[in-house]
Amino acid sequence: MEQVTIWNRLGKGLNYTLLTLLAATCVIPFLYVISVSLTPISEVIRKDGLVLIPSHITWTAYEEIMQGGRLFDAYKVTIFRVVVGTLLNMLFTVTMALPLSRKAMPGRSGFLMFVVFTMLFSGGMIPSYLIVKEVGLLNSEWALIIPGLVNAFYLMIVKSFFEQLPEAIDEAARIDGAGEISILVRIILPLSMPVIATIGLFYAVWHWNSYFDALLYINSPENQPVQLFLRQILLASVAISGDAAEAANSVNPVSVQMASVVVTTLPIVAVYPFIQKHFTKGVLVGSVKG
Amino acid sequence: MKKTSYASLLLSLAVLSGIVAGCSGSGNSGSNNSEPAASGQPQSGEQTDKKIKLSFYNTIGYRQTTPMPALEQDPIRQMIEKDNNIDLEMTLGGENWKDKLNLLITSSQIPDIITFPDRASAVKYYDQGLLADLDEVLAQYPDLMASFDPTRLEPMKYKGKTIGVPASEGVGGVNGWWINTTWLKKLNLTEPTNPQELLEVMKAFTFDDPDGNNKNDTYGFVAMLPKDGSLGYSTAGPKGFQQIFWMFGVQPNFVDMKDGKVVVYNTDPKTKEALQFIKDMIDAKVVDPDWVTIDDGLKLDNKMYQGKVGVMVADWRRMEPADQQKMKETGGSTPEWKQIAPPKGPNGDQILDAKVFQQSLLGLSKEVLKDADKTKRAMEFIQYLYTSKEAYPYLSYGIKDKTFTETGGQFKLIDKSTYNEKEIEWRYNYAFVRKSDDSVYFDFKNPTVTNANQELNRSYLKDNNINPRIVDTDPMAQDRLKYVNEMMLKFVTGKEPLSNWDKYVKTLDDKFKQADAVAAYEQQLKDDGVMK
Incomplete structure (x- = not known):
């Protein structure tokens, strides 16, 4: 020693x-x-x-960005998007993953092919925009939620997790008289809390961070999420005509830029320590078997 | 059994939809195309006074990332709509304006009125068939045409056709030579008038402790290096070394015309002289070494506020009270900065910069021209924007009694510190109609000095009807530009001895085919009628 x-x-x-x-x-x-x-x-x-x-x-930088209340409007949109969006994401992902995880499901591989196909190929920006426009979602906060309702990759994770659960549990429940819904709600979900937490978190963070869809689909200021607000503060110097006489006037001081970074990231940073463990767990969930 | 049939039905539906989606490219756009046309038709059939919808693609407003408010909160839009009896549908481009415009075009929402921040893009979209020729239409609006300066109208022509009107007037003589006269007086020096005197003054400012704090912490000169790495002319508008090059009558990456011939300064022997001078400055340690990391005008301005530099090229408004205040807060004192005439170079050149070339352009889409009535309304609206005396104050100065006041026909901006400017910053997206010499708009607090500065700067501008006009089209263009920028940097920093200049010129000619580029420039200038 x-x-x-x-x-x-x-x-x-x-x-x-x-x-x-x-x-x-x-x-x-x-x-x-x-x-x-x-x-x-x-x-x-x-x-x-x-x-x-x-x-x-x-605190002047913070006072400046709070002025006009646009920050709070933007927060409302972001919070709506994160809460409602994540709930709907979970609903659709889980209800799609469960049947796909059951071997009894006819045409299962066909559906899976269909899902995997979207992971590899996508229509691209313009066709997506056309769809959003044609169904009348432009300028609505639903345009931020509905196009991304089910993420193919997360669906696969949830599906493989469900596959690990013995089907005997289903059968036992069915013998006891449970219907499909109550099997899902009362048997499957309580057993799948790890994957639910992980995927929910992934969805929520994705909703929080994404801005490009809002940039494309949302024009009216009252429906813009907080990330667009941040972007506007950081890029305010961009008078694209490069007009030297105007450029200097529009730049936000660096302290205001940093204040807006703090204000827009603080909530997610504050929750992170508490949910971080699910992230690491999430990477392993559904991947390791036996 | 029941399950199976459902599933197979679903599957076949899915497969079917996949096939349909595959074919939808042509099918969809066809039906889309007919739709707006159909809805547009009844309007054109009826009388002209009917309220119509005009879409306006705005890339020239001065706050592109600030979204426009709803109609109820936007008195300027209300005024425009009422005066013109239109529904104005304005879309802001932002810095992804090309993507957004392409998106609108492919989704058959082609804007009626389209603006472009630079001429090259406008030309590109014109060649692709988006923009209309306006010669015939514009002939019917002499008032509109008369409101533009002829030198600004000339660049609106492409291959002999007018493809637009000047959208936003660029301001000339923005940047000029500034010198810290407090330091000059302290060291008993006079304002430099030629390169040698300039270098002497810079050396004194660096080594003779002009701020009297007994520390060797000052520099004679500060310059910037934009992100594209160009020491000379570039769209990023670098300041500093660019003006040194002009002192020698040349400018890297600048194309000029002399005696009816295209001249490229990248291989001009005078460029070598200028590079030698810059190298001497850097070797003498009079240039603030931060110049390599200063990549925008704001960072350069900060050097002025810090008060550790004696000579620099900066905006003509730097002695306005707000800037003096910043100098006081940041550097602890307000030096007497003064704008001087550019020093006269060894070849007698006294050039500050090139004249402003009218870049931004406002045009009509071809779709609009198919509808005579809509064309008329759109043109009347454009004429209103640029010529209406009643509307001008609102478009340029904002909201009455909120951002400006009127007393007996005299307009005055309200001090920005007395209201929350953030709330109505969007108004600048209408202000593109402002005239470049509008003293109310620029609202100088120290007008005699500031106006004199601009006057001074303007008198040393070189004619330029070429530079943003010509575009590189040959396949070597990007590599050549990169090579030139790299070599210029290597020459001034000593990584490449200037004795290799001839080698550099030869590489540019042989490997990077400079002659091809010159031929292409000549062709473009001939097409535009600039060169006979």
């Missing part, structure tokens, strides 16, 4: 230093964004943009 101590200590010290540095590379960018958002713009410029600890704190 005694003679290894020195090497043990050295090794431990080395480990700690390396890991601290590694942690710092992850933490510093966050710290930087938060610090800049709280620093007076003149100090940011004076220090060439590199502020890790502000010498004094100002």
